[in-house]
Structures are given as C-alpha cells and as structure tokens.
Amino acid sequence: MTSLQDRAGAGAQGFTLIELVTVIVIGGILAAVAGPRFFTQTGYSQRGYTEELGAALRLAQKASVACDCLSQLTLTASTYALAQQAVSGNTCNPSNPTWSTPVVGLDGQAVSGTAPTGITVSPTGAFVFNGSGGLCTSPATSLAIGTDTITIDATTGYVQVN
Numbered sequence: 001m002t003s004l005q006d007r008a009g010a011g012a013q014g015f016t017l018i019e020l021v022t023v024i025v026i027g028g029i030l031a032a033v034a035g036p037r038f039f040t041q042t043g044y045s046q047r048g049y050t051e052e053l054g055a056a057l058r059l060a061q062k063a064s065v066a067c068d069c070l071s072q073l074t075l076t077a078s079t080y081a082l083a084q085q086a087v088s089g090n091t092c093n094p095s096n097p098t099w100s101t102p103v104v105g106l107d108g109q110a111v112s113g114t115a116p117t118g119i120t121v122s123p124t125g126a127f128v129f130n131g132s133g134g135l136c137t138s139p140a141t142s143l144a145i146g147t148d149t150i151t152i153d154a155t156t157g158y159v160q161v162n
Contacts (some may be wrong), residue, residue, distance in 0.1 A: 016083065045116040050115055050148040053121065054161035056082055059111060061129045061157040063103050066129035067092070069135065072099050075143075077120040082111040121145050133157035 030070050035037040047084045057073055069092035070085045083099035085092045100112035115121065125139035135141065135154040143150040 003126070017048055046119050046146040047116045047148060049113075049115050049119055050087055050150065050161055052144045052149050053080060053143070053145065053160055055111065056080055057127065057152065057159045059103065059105070060127065061133050061135075061159065062158075064129040065133045070094075070136070071103060073127045074099070075121060075123065075124050078115040078126055080113050080121075099104060119146060127152070129157050 012105060022115055053075075055138045060071040060073045063069075063084060067084070069087075074081050076082070082103040082123040084103055085094065086096040086098050087099045088096070102112075105111045112119075122144050123139040126137060126138035127135065127139075130136040134157050135152050138152065140155070141152045141154050144150075151162065152158070153160075
C-alpha cells in the first residue's frame, strides 16, 4: 500500500506561481479595459436627453394646435427652450416677431433643458410649429443626438424618437 506522502510527491496537483501571476495580469488588463465601459452613464444620459427633447418637440406641436398660435423650440448644441408668439389680448400677435411667451409644463415652469455633459445635438436652430401642428420652419426634419435620432414629419408635426 502506498503512503500519502508517496501519492503527493508522484502526481502533485496545483498551480505554479507563474500560472497564478499570468491569470492575475490578464484579469487586471481586462478590468482596466472593460471596467469603465460597464460603469459609464453616457449611453443612458444620451437616451434620456433624446426622449426629453422628443417630448419637448411634441409639446411644442400640441401647444400650437391647442391655441392656434405658432410655437417655437429654440435648440442649441446643448440647450433648448420652448416659447410661443407674443400675445395681444386673447390671441397671437403675428406682427410681433418676439417669442416672449414661454410654454409652461405640468409643473408650472417654463419648458427648457440642458444636455448632459458630453452630449450634443445637431442641427441646431428654431423649430416652429403652426396652428395645424405642422412644422413650418426648421433647420431640418431629423436631429442627431449621438447614435439616437429624432425625426419630425413636416406636414403633420409627428415626432418620432429612434
């Protein structure tokens, strides 16, 4: 019968120091390369801002239809603000070129927003909706926010977020 010492010496099982160090180094490299990709919020922030901007465009379109006045969403690379034509009495004043009446949201605050850091929109400019809801003035009918897009049907004012 063989003793326990004989078996341990003859067919010893385990990892060498070189094998352990190699596995640790490979694991460290993977953590350094892949780790930041798992903990970044950029993709979520970009999609959230795309949805927010899409909702603001829809609100501009609906505000135009509701009051039969032009509504404008002014868009820069990192901000937006929503306003309507100046009013005169109980109606719009088309002869006044200012957009002095802010559109307010459900919270009672003027609708505006700022893009998260590192996220930009193009093209920029004024998106104006008419009283029937159509897009009457705009720099384009498609907006790019990183890999996301917003498409606006010029005739109906339908806003689609992709």
